[in-house]
Amino acid sequence: MTEQILLRMEGITKAFFGVPVLKGIDFDLHYGEVHVLLGENGAGKSTLMKILSGAYTADAGTLALDGQAVDLQGFNPRAAEDIGIATVYQHFHLIPHLSVAENLAMPMFTREGGAVRWKEVYAHADEALARIHYDIDPKTQVRHLPVSQKQMLEIAIALSKNAKVLILDEPTASLSRNETEILFEAIAEIKSRGIGIIYISHKLEELKQVGDRITILRDGEKIATLPSDGAEVDEIVRLMIGKELAQSQGVESLAIDQNLFRVEGLQSEQIASPISFSLRKKEILGITGLVGSGKTELAQAIFGVDKLTGGATFLDEREVRIDSPQKAVALGLGFLPEDRDADGLCLNLSVKDNISLALMSKLRGFFFDTAAEKRTVLESIRSMDVKTTGMSQQVQYLSGGNKQKVVFGKWLSAKCNLLILDEPTIGIDVGARKDIYDLIRDFVAENDERGVIFISSDMTEVLDVTDRILVMAGRRIVAELDPKQTTKQRILRYSLQANKAAE
Ligand SMILES: Nc1ncnc2c1ncn2[C@@H]1O[C@H](COP(=O)(O)OP(=O)(O)OP(=O)(O)O)[C@@H](O)[C@H]1O
Numbered sequence: 001m002t003e004q005i006l007l008r009m010e011g012i013t014k015a016f017f018g019v020p021v022l023k024g025i026d027f028d029l030h031y032g033e034v035h036v037l038l039g040e041n042g043a044g045k046s047t048l049m050k051i052l053s054g055a056y057t058a059d060a061g062t063l064a065l066d067g068q069a070v071d072l073q074g075f076n077p078r079a080a081e082d083i084g085i086a087t088v089y090q091h092f093h094l095i096p097h098l099s100v101a102e103n104l105a106m107p108m109f110t111r112e113g114g115a116v117r118w119k120e121v122y123a124h125a126d127e128a129l130a131r132i133h134y135d136i137d138p139k140t141q142v143r144h145l146p147v148s149q150k151q152m153l154e155i156a157i158a159l160s161k162n163a164k165v166l167i168l169d170e171p172t173a174s175l176s177r178n179e180t181e182i183l184f185e186a187i188a189e190i191k192s193r194g195i196g197i198i199y200i201s202h203k204l205e206e207l208k209q210v211g212d213r214i215t216i217l218r219d220g221e222k223i224a225t226l227p228s229d230g231a232e233v234d235e236i237v238r239l240m241i242g243k244e245l246a247q248s249q250g251v252e253s254l255a256i257d258q259n260l261f262r263v264e265g266l267q268s269e270q271i272a273s274p275i276s277f278s279l280r281k282k283e284i285l286g287i288t289g290l291v292g293s294g295k296t297e298l299a300q301a302i303f304g305v306d307k308l309t310g311g312a313t314f315l316d317e318r319e320v321r322i323d324s325p326q327k328a329v330a331l332g333l334g335f336l337p338e339d340r341d342a343d344g345l346c347l348n349l350s351v352k353d354n355i356s357l358a359l360m361s362k363l364r365g366f367f368f369d370t371a372a373e374k375r376t377v378l379e380s381i382r383s384m385d386v387k388t389t390g391m392s393q394q395v396q397y398l399s400g401g402n403k404q405k406v407v408f409g410k411w412l413s414a415k416c417n418l419l420i421l422d423e424p425t426i427g428i429d430v431g432a433r434k435d436i437y438d439l440i441r442d443f444v445a446e447n448d449e450r451g452v453i454f455i456s457s458d459m460t461e462v463l464d465v466t467d468r469i470l471v472m473a474g475r476r477i478v479a480e481l482d483p484k485q486t487t488k489q490r491i492l493r494y495s496l497q498a499n500k501a502a503e
């Protein structure tokens, strides 16, 4: 049945600085199939896809597309595009100060050169956006778009290239349910045209819905390929991590009956109706709601990213004015933003420098204490199991999930008192997620003057991790719930009901 094979990779091997990352991987893709690629953070998924898209050169191995051998040694992104391989990378490649339409037309510009024909640019944009049935104003500058819209735009760009093979590296990481559905519809339509799709995701629950076959990588080796029909999630997880996943047991709240932080009637440029809530000492407060419900806007208002237009903020019942992120940091706040690449890291600095940047203010003194710095950095790399070749490795070369762990480690080792975490487990594998939950608990357990605001649209995780849940919808808090007494369905009902009321 060779005629149904669209693409075949064999014996793909790759090492970085002598460290093997891919150890002889065989992988194939059928016409009109979605083949899901799974594995822990750092397993080698993105690296394999970067070889296929010409971004990296394989050390050894072969590739055939449509039965034609492709020379992997002379391969590059342009050559990959020419033979019909389109990629949506794990991190954005958009040009922030250009408009949506200009970003969509970029492949046109770079290929043809010459004068810009604006009519064509806009026609192209309309067509590309219509193809995914998605509504964004083509004239908006990309830097003003929320993460989810940037993601949809990346997908629209890849789809507009009329590829034979489409690589989607964690396309739904920051998409809402609705947008995910739009993407899945687009995928079904693409499949029907015989295009093959390689799909990487850490959201195990969506794999069966979207995938035909699943291939699991572990530490650079291929562990198994199986049909997604009938595959059990527990079995998949076991293959991924090489052991059973420890069951989480409900943990008692550590919160004590004193406020660490309180906002009264908070309003900002993005939050019109006043918001009030409090966070107790040693409490992990969950804030959930659908994408677009105002969770990120609330975090940005608290951390001084957005200008406040009303209300008061209290730390330890003392009024404070947080009018800039610098002020927030000086007051002991830390913020893990949702858009990690843009906001969280200095990509060309090392793992060590990124973590110690946040430490600077703590390890004060005339001489910067390098021994203490090294100790703290090593400790946080170890506690989170960050996969690096060493702490001087540049952050840009870490795998997606490991980058996130560094941002997280940066704030944990800064030993701030109030941590605001916006979607902290996006792109983190199932095993590492548990480590992160434990670290958050340890963080509040260590000291009475601490608390965490845990923002997530993953309602299951909010139920598992937090001591109290605020549900947001339409940029308001619509419910306060006890995780021990509530269900996912109930949270969802609140998020949706309020949306209807606001319409
Ligand atoms: N350019 C590079 N230089 C050095 N090491 C690299 C480079 N690119 C990837 N690596 C290393 O290769 C390993 C595999 O990374 P890869 O990005 O393929 O993982 P992944 O499976 O996509 O993980 P994630 O789920 O976190 O995205 C990691 O240990 C990473 O640090």
Ligand SMILES: [Mg+2]
Residues within 6 Å of the ligand: 045, 046, 047, 090, 169, 399, 400, 401
């Ligand atoms: Mg990756």
